[in-house]
Amino acid sequence: MTEQPTETRVEQDTLDVLYARLDELRRVTRARLAEVRRSGPSGSPQNRSERDAFATLYEDRAALLDAVEDRLCFGRLDFDDETTRYIGRIGLTDEQHSSILTDWRAPAAQAFYRATAAQRDGVLRRRHLVTTGRRVTGMEDEILDLSGENTSGLALSGEGALLAALSAGRTGRMGDIVATIQAEQDTIIRSELQGALVVQGGPGTGKTAVALHRAAYLLYAHRRLLERSGVLLVGPSQSFLRYIDQVLPSLGETGVVSTTIADILPGIEARGTESPRVAEIKGRSVFGAIVRRAVSARQRVPAQDVRVRVDGNDLVVRRRDVRDAIAKARRGHKPHNLARVTFVREMLNRLAAQYVEHLSYSVESEDRAEILEELRSTREIRIALNLAWMPLSPQKLVEDLLAKPHRLAEAAPELSEAERAALLRAPGAPWTEADVPLLDEAAELLGEDDQVARAQARQDAEQREERLEYARQVLEGAGGGMVSAEALADRFATSGPYLTTAERAEKDRSWTFAHLVVDEAQELSAMAWRMLVRRCPTRSMTIVGDVAQTSSAAGARSWGAMLTPLLRDSWRLSELTVNYRTPEAIASAAQRMAVAAGLPVSTLTSAREVPAALTVHAVSPEDLRDRTVGLALELLREVRSDGAGQVAVVVRAEDVADVAARVQAERGATDSPDAVLVASPSQVKGLEFDAVVLEEPAAVLEGPGGASDLYVAMTRPTRYLHVTHSRDLPAGVLDGDRDAR
Numbered sequence: 135m136t137e138q139p140t141e142t143r144v145e146q147d148t149l150d151v152l153y154a155r156l157d158e159l160r161r162v163t164r165a166r167l168a169e170v171r172r173s174g175p176s177g178s179p180q181n182r183s184e185r186d187a188f189a190t191l192y193e194d195r196a197a198l199l200d201a202v203e204d205r206l207c208f209g210r211l212d213f214d215d216e217t218t219r220y221i222g223r224i225g226l227t228d229e230q231h232s233s234i235l236t237d238w239r240a241p242a243a244q245a246f247y248r249a250t251a252a253q254r255d256g257v258l259r260r261r262h263l264v265t266t267g268r269r270v271t272g273m274e275d276e277i278l279d280l281s282g283e284n285t286s287g288l289a290l291s292g293e294g295a296l297l298a299a300l301s302a303g304r305t306g307r308m309g310d311i312v313a314t315i316q317a318e319q320d321t322i323i324r325s326e327l328q329g330a331l332v333v334q335g336g337p338g339t340g341k342t343a344v345a346l347h348r349a350a351y352l353l354y355a356h357r358r359l360l361e362r363s364g365v366l367l368v369g370p371s372q373s374f375l376r377y378i379d380q381v382l383p384s385l386g387e388t389g390v391v392s393t394t395i396a397d398i399l400p401g402i403e404a405r406g407t408e409s410p411r412v413a414e415i416k417g418r419s420v421f422g423a424i425v426r427r428a429v430s431a432r433q434r435v436p437a438q439d440v441r442v443r444v445d446g447n448d449l450v451v452r453r454r455d456v457r458d459a460i461a462k463a464r465r466g467h468k469p470h471n472l473a474r475v476t477f478v479r480e481m482l483n484r485l486a487a488q489y490v491e492h493l494s495y496s497v498e499s500e501d502r503a504e505i506l507e508e509l510r511s512t513r514e515i516r517i518a519l520n521l522a523w524m525p526l527s528p529q530k531l532v533e534d535l536l537a538k539p540h541r542l543a544e545a546a547p548e549l550s551e552a553e554r555a556a557l558l559r560a561p562g563a564p565w566t567e568a569d570v571p572l573l574d575e576a577a578e579l580l581g582e583d584d585q586v587a588r589a590q591a592r593q594d595a596e597q598r599e600e601r602l603e604y605a606r607q608v609l610e611g612a613g614g615g616m617v618s619a620e621a622l623a624d625r626f627a628t629s630g631p632y633l634t635t636a637e638r639a640e641k642d643r644s645w646t647f648a649h650l651v652v653d654e655a656q657e658l659s660a661m662a663w664r665m666l667v668r669r670c671p672t673r674s675m676t677i678v679g680d681v682a683q684t685s686s687a688a689g690a691r692s693w694g695a696m697l698t699p700l701l702r703d704s705w706r707l708s709e710l711t712v713n714y715r716t717p718e719a720i721a722s723a724a725q726r727m728a729v730a731a732g733l734p735v736s737t738l739t740s741a742r743e744v745p746a747a748l749t750v751h752a753v754s755p756e757d758l759r760d761r762t763v764g765l766a767l768e769l770l771r772e773v774r775s776d777g778a779g780q781v782a783v784v785v786r787a788e789d790v791a792d793v794a795a796r797v798q799a800e801r802g803a804t805d806s807p808d809a810v811l812v813a814s815p816s817q818v819k820g821l822e823f824d825a826v827v828l829e830e831p832a833a834v835l836e837g838p839g840g841a842s843d844l845y846v847a848m849t850r851p852t853r854y855l856h857v858t859h860s861r862d863l864p865a866g867v868l869d870g871d872r873d874a875r
């Protein structure tokens with residue numbers, strides 16, 4: 135890195151000004167917050183709710199200003215016209231409202247990520263600033279002259295800063311990459327909002343990082359549009375969501391709802407497990423039709439007319455009447471539970487007509503209402519009508535479908551007998567991840583009686599218009615960017631406690647989002663996609679994944695095959711081609727193995743080489759496990775020698791408990807508990823570690839995820855991969871005798 139004392143002083147002076155401004159803004163925000171809180175609990179409900187709204191506004195702003203402390207400013211551009219521009223996590227202006235720091239997401243910052251010697255966009259010099267706390271500790275300059283000398287080969291922008299970021303010890307939490315976003319990543323991050331953008335990229339190409347930065351970018355560039363209905367982020371597991379959960383807050387964004395497929399339905403905890411085969415069957419798109427049939431099977435004409443006695447009169451629930459009433463109710467195309475209202479009304483009218491025929495006098499309309507009520511509450515009639523049109527919850531429908539062979543046979547003629555037998559399970563079994571899309575499909579077809587809710591929504595919408603007008607006036611002149619009038623108006627709402635968009639969305643199954651981000655998207659089944667598309671009617675999506683890493687049998691091997699039926703031609707594909715995580719020797723071994731196994735991998739270039747990155751240990755079967763555990767602890771000491779560092783041992787799922795117990799026994803209680811993770815390949819999907827010990831790759835290859843699992847396991851390390859084996863290594867892992875020992 136180039137470092138000149140005077141230049142450092144210049145940058146330090148700039149940084150001092152920026153941090154002083156940040157401190158000043160924090161002070162003002164805190165003072166305003168204190169003032170709002172001081173104003174006490176008096177006043178009308180309207181006043182109180184306005185006060186709460188402003189308090190939340192200032193709290194959010196204070197949190198944002200705190201979140202940007204670290205690496206507030208990380209770059210500088212010098213232009214042909216001798217102007218300079220500093221790039222940072224947020225935009226700042228001085229007291230005269232002149233810009234002193236440009237938000238990384240602003241159009242004016244784009245050249246920081248994209249300008250090259252061949253296409254300079256007026257940039258003479260790009261400078262990456264390295265800071266520790268509030269001090270400038272280094273800088274790296276790129277002179278973008280017109281000679282174009284540096285444009286061949288792998289052109290990394292801010293290579294020194296990038297390599298420093300890549301080789302830093304891992305903390306177990308993903309960090310943001312704002313300071314070192316590369317040009318191909320920036321193009322994806324800033325790609326337009328409309329349509330579905332699929333980002334295909336091999337392991338370590340920054341798909342997750344790019345997806346998160348794109349969410350932050352879209353919220354900045356389209357705040358008005360996105361803030362109200364929110365952005366939904368779907369990841370593969372809770373541990374993955376924990377791994378990434380600091381990235382968006384560090385970018386100043388908190389309005390994203392993150393979830394997994396298993397957790398997406400309010401009130402359902404899908405923690406049950408089942409075989410990959412059963413999950414695959416449930417994931418097929420034909421289950422859309424199967425659930426639909428299961429619902430219509432609950433609208434059925436009885437085998438015989440049913441006699442009931444009301445007040446001494448014989449009435450008949452006639453098959454013919456039921457058939458007509460069902461037909462009439464279906465014509466409205468409403469969900470089952472809502473259409474049932476029509477069915478019941480129709481049947482009660484017909485029964486009332488029979489009842490009246492038995493009377494010797496004519497009936498006034500009030501009496502008629504009484505008769506209807508009496509019929510409605512007669513137990514036999516209720517039973518007869520329920521048998522013809524059962525009110526159902528999604529849980530009940532799916533539970534019955536999967537527990538009763540005759541229901542499944544009737545609803546799922548497309549499945550073979552063996553497949554249906556595989557699906558059957560005892561009633562009351564815990565929900566599994568693959569059940570969730572079926573429950574959601576059922577909820578959609580069954581519907582809820584939402585008349586009251588809809589009337590309330592209409593009333594809310596009218597009130598909201600008034601609040602919106604007021605919020606616009608409040609914001610006028612107050613400077614923009616932080617919050618839209620819409621969001622502020624929602625905070626003024628008088629009904630109930632103030633909820634953020636995320637909080638409201640989490641409680642409401644039918645909430646629709648303005649944008650959807652899906653990570654590890656290759657794993658999702660066709661049914662899971664149907665469920666997600668329902669939550670994003672605009673079809674504005676960022677879908678990132680790698681079809682070579684698919685381990686779920688229901689997942690995608692080709693984006694086109696999975697997405698075209700759902701999104702037709704409204705999706706576009708981008709590719710990432712540089713592997714930032716894995717050192718070259720490890721990446722090549724993984725690549726060779728994948729090609730030998732026939733996975734659809736595209737060639738990747740590694741950004742780094744690390745000495746002795748890949749080591750293979752041939753051991754006897756008796757010594758295998760001891761060696762695996764011993765290496766894990768050795769590596770832990772090594773990567774921890776300079777502070778942070780994470781080690782993972784990847785073994786077959788069935789060996790995880792044993793290896794974890796041994797590691798624990800060997801380690802004692804001295805180290806921090808999370809420093810060695812023992813996990814199966816599917817548990818480390820999307821994660822990364824300084825060092826990985828992979829035990830017996832041949833066994834992983836034979837496991838449920840096959841070569842994809844092995845590919846995932848091999849591509850997790852940022853520094854070292856140690857392979858222990860007693861059996862032959864799978865083809866391609868070794869390149870001749872290289873690296874073997």
Ligand SMILES: Nc1ncnc2c1ncn2[C@@H]1O[C@H](COP(=O)(O)OP(=O)(O)OP(=O)(O)O)[C@@H](O)[C@H]1O
Nearest residue numbers: 311314315316337338339340341342343714715820
């Ligand atoms: N431009 C960049 N600057 C600094 N670090 C980067 C950059 N791009 C990617 N990285 C780092 O590379 C690593 C891999 O990124 P990420 O996890 O997003 O990859 P991925 O494509 O999602 O991988 P996988 O498919 O294996 O899950 C992360 O540590 C990320 O922070």
